[in-house]
Amino acid sequence: MARTGIEYFDKHVLKDGFPDGSLILVAGEPGAGKTIFSGTFLYNGAKKFGEKGVYVSLAETKSEFYESMRQLGMDFEELENKGLFKFIDLVTVSKETIDKEIGLLIEEIAKFQPKRVVIDSISVFAQVLGAEKTRIFLHTVLGRFIKAYNSTALLIAEKPVGAEKIGYGIEEFVVDGVVILRYESFGEVTRRVMEIQKMRRRSVEKSQYEYVITQKGIEFLVIPELEREEIEYTVERITTGIDKLDKMLEGGVYKGSSVLLVGMTGTGKSTFALHFVIANALQGRKAVYISFEEPMDQIIRVAENYGIPIEEAMKENLKVFTWVPESRTPVYTFLKIREIIEEFKPEALVIDSLTSLRQHMDEKELAKMLRYLGLVIKANRITVYFTLNEGTDFEVVPFTGASTMVDVIIGLKYEIHNGNIERRMTIIKSRASNHSRKIHKYEITDKGVEIYE
Template sequence: MLLIVGTPFNHIYDLSKDLKYPTKTKLRGKMTKFGIEYFDKYILRGGFPNGSMILIVGEPGTGKTILSATYLYNGAKKFGEKGMYISLAETKWEFYKGMKQLGMDFEELENNGLFKFIDLVTVSKDAVEKEIELLMSEISSFHPKRIVIDSISVFTQLLGAEKTRIFLHTILGRFIKANDATALLIAEKPIGSKTIGYGVEEFVVDGVIILKYKSFGEVTRRVMEIPKMRRRKIERAEYEYVITKNGIEFLTIPELKISEKDYTSEKITTGIERLDEMLDGGIYKGSSVLIVGMTGTGKTTFSLHFAIANALQGRKVAYITFEEPIDQIIRSAKNYGMPIEEVLGRNLKIFAWVPESKTPVHTYIKIKEIIEEFKPEALIIDSLTALREHLDEKELTKMLRYLQLLTKEKRITTYFTFTEEAKFDVVPFTGASTMVDVIILLKYEIENEKIEKRLAIIKARGSNHSRKIHKYEITNRGVEIYE
């Protein structure tokens, strides 16, 4: 029998079988992995120290519950560790339903004996101390390696600051350390408030993770700050994350790993025979192409030639459009006599969404998911203009840099279109133009009351490309280029 000396609680907790303190040697170096590769590898540098209590604090909607649930779910699915979710915020049914929509089936974990949900939503202030005694009994019998309390803010409202401190430090803290377990404590941060919780939680925990919103032009970013984490060195002030259909995802900075054997002199077609000749045989596999021109110069038509020709040759092609609906892309291809129906849904897939109110990170992660799931050899982004209208150019340039690293690593030939008045003696959108391998400028002029279209290849790395300005037309067969 263990007597908690000095506690104002009326109950005595029989925890003697669980409270055998580990030695410092036992705890030293042992880590509990979160289960998100980027978070474990680049943020925590290994994981949470065993025996830790971590405070997760944030405003409503920042993803505290999703982050904590992911920690439990990954623990069970990836490492076979038992988890317990103690909820004072939502019922078991609400939690299970919400998490299943994000691909986390906690009912399955419960049936396999790896998860237990404790519902304390309706507990009253008068009954909370008795519920804590029952709660500790459940913890002692189930022996979870991972515990989440959602939220400790409600505990504080029911118990008061002093009793909450005793519960966290003396009762729950002893169990956590005695069993090499780890607990995440969720705390609500009122919108606009600069304080964390009720001023006691952060002083009894081993780490603090703050989730918050940051306004960024027309969009709102979610960022994570880690001001405190014992035995871990956190290198950056903040990390941006997004909430997708897969849960919490961080911006993973690609590492360009291309060995000598990965380099190739293979070129692939632009889908326009004359343009291939002007590019000394086509585009090097894995290169990136920027097509710049005013509205009506045919940037989408050039992209459709590239997409459909390569799909017909057996390559997987992903076409991402931010400006036109999918049916309009299909209709345009048919109007130019391109056999899009032969490849659509097989080698060619078209994706469309409006990038407004999305951060560069969210857009990048969505494109990355398409690449990982579909595994294309060619990719079209039509157009960068839609992104630039809503995003800061510096952030857009950074997103493009990460995307370029990703496509080069996977040897994906990429087309970017960009709407701007093209001048053959001016380099457009320097953020993108310095990174791409090929730049094609399109423009039109009015001569003798007739619109004349002009094309010039400004840049083509490693190719003996044409240095001339060429005339071209958009006909019912698509793009036709002349001398």
């Protein structure tokens, strides 16, 4: 078997890796990640499994390939120096020289005896060689070598956007497996999906798998599983960072619970959230604040204006992350948040705000992402605050994808009385808690949030 070294792919997509002695077609639109996937297959083969690999390129030069892979943490020059990798450059091949080049190619491969071969791309090969000769090359020349040495070859094919036909329409009939990398559009973002259309000698549980391309290369969406019997339930509470709110919640929020702060712009959602993470960080808990709306300096300035000691907290246990979710899929956002959780292991987490995500994502996809994120949060016993920029009448929360997932909902709004803005708040729901049902007045002062009866 030829494992890719991509953990999720090897465990869940093809449990035993690609079959030895097989030709695998990897097809997809430009930018879908075909070269990255194939490069990862070769790199991990050498680094993790000690198997030699050959990359035959008709698309980019050696220096271009090495540089693009190096940016993803894969050093092919190191593998070449160790005798584990060979790059064969056929970028300048022509119809006049193709027959000679094929002879030299097979001679080079036979001499090196690799366990893994990638041809990028078979589409260009077919353009130069022609349909019939390409079939003969795949079926007899390359196919016989691969089976004789029990190797595995990935053949990259360009698939025009929206087209069903792959390359010249002949490659898929002479290969042992077909892997399609394709796009699905949801509003402003594009979701990447891997589809396994054919795989001889392998049982594929489902045909489609969602993935993203990050600085680590190909990453698949791993649906978290919550083993409820392994989680220790607790009645321990942690502070909201606001004494009056703690009393309204009978001593704070339960450890591992999720809180939704919902209200219009200017109601102080971020200020409530800053109180929460900073107070917990100063009490010795690791805390993370993720903002999709404000840059780092603005978050620090807001906290300092309200007398909240953010810089002291950041010296101790608080980490702040900011990025714009525009053109990012829910899967990318989920994986990035999960990565932060795995690296920093926070006990207190703020995600500010869900509104920014809704503006750039399909709502059903976002709700699915929040469900998966909720499982990760519960499994790690993290107390989390979400903010949502939405008007509320203290009775209905419009975004049901979030409201049904959380344990606590705090509604914030303002009213105009005699020409003055007066803020109101209430706890709309709090599971397993005899919380205050009153509507309270509050103000945002130079000491932060002040709540009154």
